[in-house]
Amino acid sequence: LQENIEKHTTCSWSPFLREDQLSCAAPKAKRQHETNVRDNTQKLEKNYDGLYQSPSDYKLPPFWKGPEKCFRKFCLFTNQDHGEGMSLITTGRIAYLAANSPIPSTPGLEPTAYYEAEVPGKGAGLFANRTIRKGEIIFQRHPVLAVQFTLHLDLDPQAREELYQVAINRLPEATRARFVRQIGTTAYDKVEQNAFRLFLDGDHTHSSHLGLFPEVSKMNHDCRPNIHYRIANLTHTTVAVRDTPPGDELTVSYIYGKTLHADRQTQLRNYWGFNCTCSQCSTLPTPKADASDGRIRQIRALENEIETLLTAQGTIKGGEGARPEMNGALVGLYLAERLDAYLAPTYTRAALLHSMFGDEERARVFAAEAVAALEREVGLMAMDLESMRRLAGDPRGHWSWGIRVAAN
Ligand SMILES: C[S@@+](CC[C@H](N)C(=O)[O-])C[C@H]1O[C@@H](n2cnc3c(N)ncnc32)[C@H](O)[C@@H]1O
Numbered sequence: 001l002q003e004n005i006e007k008h009t010t011c012s013w014s015p016f017l018r019e020d021q022l023s024c025a026a027p028k029a030k031r032q033h034e035t036n037v038r039d040n041t042q043k044l045e046k047n048y049d050g051l052y053q054s055p056s057d058y059k060l061p062p063f064w065k066g067p068e069k070c071f072r073k074f075c076l077f078t079n080q081d082h083g084e085g086m087s088l089i090t091t092g093r094i095a096y097l098a099a100n101s102p103i104p105s106t107p108g109l110e111p112t113a114y115y116e117a118e119v120p121g122k123g124a125g126l127f128a129n130r131t132i133r134k135g136e137i138i139f140q141r142h143p144v145l146a147v148q149f150t151l152h153l154d155l156d157p158q159a160r161e162e163l164y165q166v167a168i169n170r171l172p173e174a175t176r177a178r179f180v181r182q183i184g185t186t187a188y189d190k191v192e193q194n195a196f197r198l199f200l201d202g203d204h205t206h207s208s209h210l211g212l213f214p215e216v217s218k219m220n221h222d223c224r225p226n227i228h229y230r231i232a233n234l235t236h237t238t239v240a241v242r243d244t245p246p247g248d249e250l251t252v253s254y255i256y257g258k259t260l261h262a263d264r265q266t267q268l269r270n271y272w273g274f275n276c277t278c279s280q281c282s283t284l285p286t287p288k289a290d291a292s293d294g295r296i297r298q299i300r301a302l303e304n305e306i307e308t309l310l311t312a313q314g315t316i317k318g319g320e321g322a323r324p325e326m327n328g329a330l331v332g333l334y335l336a337e338r339l340d341a342y343l344a345p346t347y348t349r350a351a352l353l354h355s356m357f358g359d360e361e362r363a364r365v366f367a368a369e370a371v372a373a374l375e376r377e378v379g380l381m382a383m384d385l386e387s388m389r390r391l392a393g394d395p396r397g398h399w400s401w402g403i404r405v406a407a408n
Contacts, residue, residue: 055092060099065170067092069163073206074151076163078170082142085175087167089147090209094200104140104235114138114250116218121277123183125220126250131243134340135376138227138238138250143211144175146198146234147191152210161188178214193272198231211236221272222251223264223280228341228377239376241340251278257342258300260293280338292337299333302326306349324353324362331366344373348384351391356404360395367392 055067055075063082067075077088077095083103088095112129119125132138145167155163164187168179184190194217195210213236219227227250229238244250255267261281268276276282284292306326327350334346351366367388374382391398 055095058092058096060096064095064099066095069166071151071155071159071163074148076167076170078167080170080172084141084144085170085172086142087145087170089145089151089163089167090200091148091206093204094148094206094209097201098146098234101142101234104142104237106137106140108137108139108141108238119220119249122220124218126218128244128246128248128250130246132240132250134240134242135372136240138240139213139216140235140237141213141216142234143196143198143209143213143236144171144179145191145212146200146209147195148206149197149208149210150206152191157188161186164188164191175214179212182212182214182217196229196231196236198234200233216252219250219252220278221254221268221276222249222278223253223255223257223259223276224278224338225251225253225341227252230377230379232379232381237379241343241376242338253341257339258296260296261289295333295337299330299337299339302330302333306330306353310349310353324350324357324359327353327366328362341377344370344377344382347373348388351388352400353404355391355395355398355400356402358402358404363395363398363401364392367395 055070055073060066060077064077064079066077069076073091074089075092077090077099079086079099088098109132113132114126115129116124117127168176168187171179182190182194184193191210191212195212198209198211199207200209201207216236216238226240226242226244226248227238228241229236229252238252254272255264259267265276265281268274280292327346330346331350334343347366347370351363351370354366355363370388371385371392374385374388391400395401
């Protein structure tokens with residue numbers, strides 16, 4: 001399950017991520033985290049050298065310009081007509097893949113469904129203009145600018161700024177105007193403060209990029225966000241994870257969700273450079289903040305216990321002592337903590353556990369919740385989606401039905 005979920009969320013939150021596996025949305029964190037990757041990349045680059053063709057060997061579809069302004073094997077490729085327009089600073093191979101990838105199928109909410117306003121202590125933010133329902137897609141976008149990650153780190157600052165300015169100037173006027181409204185004074189600052197991590201070529205060398213989505217980046221951080229984001233290749237999707245009434249702010253989490261209060265503050269200060277003023281951090285009275293940390297600790301302990309029991313002897317059947325109500329308790333803790341953005345694995349395991357113990361009604365209920373949560377958090381390509389649909393429809397016909405009872 002863990003593997004499946006991680007494979008399909010190339011850059012998305014998962015409760016299975018460890019605390020040191022940092023956010024897709026934290027450029028400074030990425031920089032520290034990236035050091036080893038960069039060393040590896042340089043080693044790999046040597047091995048792959050013979051395989052790389054020159055950037056101009058890749059024939060891009062019509063309306064694409066480039067390669068131009070090359071540094072080593074990285075060049076600028078631009079297209080004014082691709083959706084909102086796109087500038088890529090990358091290899092010929094990745095430009096070719098990106099140029100041939102589909103434009104997101106839905107733009108998301110109608111523009112009147114939300115508005116931008118100033119939030120005390122946070123700058124601008126986005127707000128609901130009508131009730132936004134759980135499961136609604138807020139935005140589905142491709143990046144308007146994507147820069148290969150090691151190039152962003154390695155380029156001489158002046159050359160980098162000049163290159164980024166050219167890339168931005170090549171965007172259509174309306175897109176450029178949205179780009180410029182992102183926080184940050186220089187183009188480099190804007191990339192640093194607003195980018196999301198994209199992996200554009202699987203595990204291949206040079207795959208890691210920083211992508212800019214100017215509308216998405218108007219969303220502020222909240223430790224208990226009402227919006228979840230997931231990224232698959234070029235497509236960035238934001239989805240509502242609970243109903244949001246008109247006037248409420250639309251927020252995502254920039255950091256790992258199940259983190260203790262003090263650690264969240266430290267991460268946001270160190271990696272993002274701001275003191276978090278979300279309600280969970282700034283206005284929660286100490287007893288409530290302590291209770292919240294207590295629930296996070298309970299979640300971690302229960303998850304470890306369940307994982308150990310279920311995977312004992314390397315098989316889901318093997319563990320002694322697993323009880324279905326353990327996962328019911330876990331779901332309760334997640335909901336009490338308003339961690340609505342991270343429910344898919346918990347519902348999936350709860351459904352499986354109840355099915356394994358032959359509890360038809362609860363297996364159905366949790367499987368139906370798992371289906372909805374997987375669609376929100378992972379998308380329609382989620383590996384467990386079909387299995388959970390089958391479990392919700394016919395628990396007795398599912399592979400997991402009664403196996404725990406039989407194993408006893
Ligand atoms: C990607 S931008 C979000 C939009 C930004 N507020 C704007 O005006 O465009 C990230 C920046 O917003 C501010 N911010 C976001 N969430 C915040 C929070 N929970 N508390 C305080 N500042 C926050 C910080 O200045 C942060 O560096």
